[in-house]
Amino acid sequence: MNTHLKTYHPYVSPYDPCQPLLEKTYSTPPHLYMGFQPPNLPQFSPMEALRAGTLWKAFYDPWYGPYEQGKRRQSP
Structure with a gap:
């Protein structure tokens, strides 16, 4: 696993x-x-996509510092 x-x-x-x-x-x-890119990926709503910086939820990756591990992998 990566x-x-x-x-x-x-x-x-x-x-x-x-x-x-x-x-x-x-x-x-x-x-x-x-x-x-597989077909039919789940998408953010237009306003969520503007905040996340991507339309597809599978490509969203918030960056958090090494001391903020508890917040990692949350959607906007």
């Missing part, structure tokens, strides 16, 4: 004056995991 939340470990310099972040997180959009 996950939309990815992590990586950046280079940490021995001369870095600040406490380094050992792991960073980023989000990948759901359309990367669809080979094609």
